[in-house]
Every structure is written in structure tokens, then in C-alpha cells.
Amino acid sequence: AQKVTQAQTEISVVEKEDVTLDCVYETRDTTYYLFWYKQPPSGELVFLIRRNSFDEQNEISGRYSWNFQKSTSSFNFTITASQVVDSAVYFCALSEEGDKIIFGKGTRLHILP
Amino acid sequence: DSGVTQTPKHLITATGQRVTLRCSPRSGDLSVYWYQQSLDQGLQFLIQYYNGEERAKGNILERFSAQQFPDLHSELNLSSLELGDSALYFCASSETGVLNTEAFFGQGTRLTVV
Numbered sequence: 638a639q640k641v642t643q644a645q646t647e648i649s650v651v652e653k654e655d656v657t658l659d660c661v662y663e664t665r666d667t668t669y670y671l672f673w674y675k676q677p678p679s680g681e682l683v684f685l686i687r688r689n690s691f692d693e694q695n696e697i698s699g700r701y702s703w704n705f706q707k708s709t710s711s712f713n714f715t716i717t718a719s720q721v722v723d724s725a726v727y728f729c730a731l732s733e734e735g736d737k738i739i740f741g742k743g744t745r746l747h748i749l750p
Numbered sequence: 751d752s753g754v755t756q757t758p759k760h761l762i763t764a765t766g767q768r769v770t771l772r773c774s775p776r777s778g779d780l781s782v783y784w785y786q787q788s789l790d791q792g793l794q795f796l797i798q799y800y801n802g803e804e805r806a807k808g809n810i811l812e813r814f815s816a817q818q819f820p821d822l823h824s825e826l827n828l829s830s831l832e833l834g835d836s837a838l839y840f841c842a843s844s845e846t847g848v849l850n851t852e853a854f855f856g857q858g859t860r861l862t863v864v
Contacts, residue, residue, distance in 0.1 A: 674855075681752070682840060682855035728793065737783075737808055738853065740793035 639664045641731045641741035649747040650719055658714045658744045660729030666690075671705065671712045672730040672738065682728070688712065716746075724748045753777065756841050756856035764864055768829040771859045775822055775843030781805070782824040783844075783853060784816055788837040799824055831863045 640663040650656045662671065673685040686696065688705055696703045700717045716723050726745045732738045753776035763769055775782050784796040786809075795808035799818035810816075813831075818824040828835060838860050842853040 681857040687852055737795040742792045
């Protein structure tokens with residue numbers, strides 16, 4: 638069965654600090670997809686990234702970067718030089734081939750000015 | 751703006767009542783997914799429709815039902831409402847019928863059962 642664990646329930650950092658959100662997943666499939674979504678205070682779910690299981694290359698998009706390590710079943714998300722606007726709940730999610738997207742419980746990130 | 755439209759944004763109703771939540775997918779998307787977000791259960795997949803047909807089912811209660819119409823909009827019907835049904839209900843859409851494609855979420859309908 639597929640499972641996503643986000644052990645960090647809530648994190649607070651001061652603006653401009655770097656912060657890493659952890660995500661550990663479980664799956665029996667060799668083909669699967671990993672996602673990160675952001676849920677700002679306004680409530681909508683904003684898609685950030687999708688990565689398939691065959692692509693372990695790390696990705697950087699501006700201040701955001703993702704570290705995918707199959708050996709540890711982790712797909713961690715780092716925000717560099719955090720800003721107050723980054724305050725949100727971040728969800729890691731997993732989808733096996735042709736199956737539903739399963740979300741972790743989310744990490745609430747507070748960026749303090 | 752994801753292009754997925756959900757109405758209404760907020761809904762307050764009494765226990766035992768029935769409500770209908772509506773979702774219009776992005777233009778060109780054939781697949782619609784419904785999710786429930788509650789404090790204790792997190793984001794739970796409920797059901798998926800693809801081009802009018804039910805494609806996948808998750809943790810959807812028997813009191814809940816959904817359908818997708820020929821114009822591809824979808825409705826989620828919740829009946830015999832209980833206090834525990836209070837949650838944020840999201841609709842998502844994607845181009846294909848495969849759930850692991852990039853799914854665009856609507857802004858959600860916040861349902862409060864009193």
C-alpha cells in the first residue's frame with residue numbers, strides 16, 4: 638500500500654533562512670510519481686512539482702529545490718532564503734501508476750518577519 | 751488561477767440535510783477528481799470521473815455520490831449530513847484519465863454542518 642509521511646507537523650523559521658521539508662514515502666511499485674503542493678492561507682492547492690520514479694535528478698526552480706533519493710524513499714523540499722509569502726501548508730503526495738494521488742498530512746510552515 | 755471552478759465557496763447547512771457541490775474542470779480536461787480535506791483525516795481522495803464515467807473510487811461514504819455530465823462538469827452530492835462531514839471539498843481536473851498526471855485543483859468548497 639502507498640503511504641506518505643511528513644514527520645514535521647509545523648516549522649517556524651525567520652525570514653531569509655533556508656528550510657527543508659521532509660517527505661518519506663512507501664510504495665511497492667517501481668513506477669510512481671511524487672508531488673509537492675502548496676496550500677496558502679487562502680486555501681487553494683497550488684501544484685509545485687511532479688517527479689517520476691525514474692528521474693532522480695534534483696530539481697531547482699528559483700528559491701525552491703527538491704532532493705529525490707530512492708535509496709531512502711525520500712523527496713525533500715528546500716526553500717532557500719525564505720520569504721513571508723512562503724508561509725503555507727505544504728503537502729507531499731504519491732501516485733502509483735494509474736492510481737489515485739495520496740497526500741501526506743502536510744507541514745505547516747511559518748516564516749517570521 | 752488553476753482554471754478549475756468550484757461553487758459555492760462556502761456552504762453552511764444543518765445535520766440531516768443534502769447539498770450539492772459543483773465543479774467545472776479546466777477547458778479540455780476530461781478527468782475530474784474529488785477530495786475531502788478535514789482536520790483529522792487530511793486530504794482524502796473520494797472519487798474520479800473520466801469523460802462521464804466513474805474511473806476510480808476512494809474513501810467515499812455511501813451517503814455521498816457524484817456524477818459527471820456531458821459538458822464535463824461534475825457534481826458531488828452529500829446527503830444525510832453529519833457534523834463530521836464538515837470539511838473543505840476540493841475538485842481537481844486533468845487532461846487524461848490517469849491520476850498521476852499534473853492535477854489542477856479548484857479553490858475548494860468549505861462545508862460547515864451545524
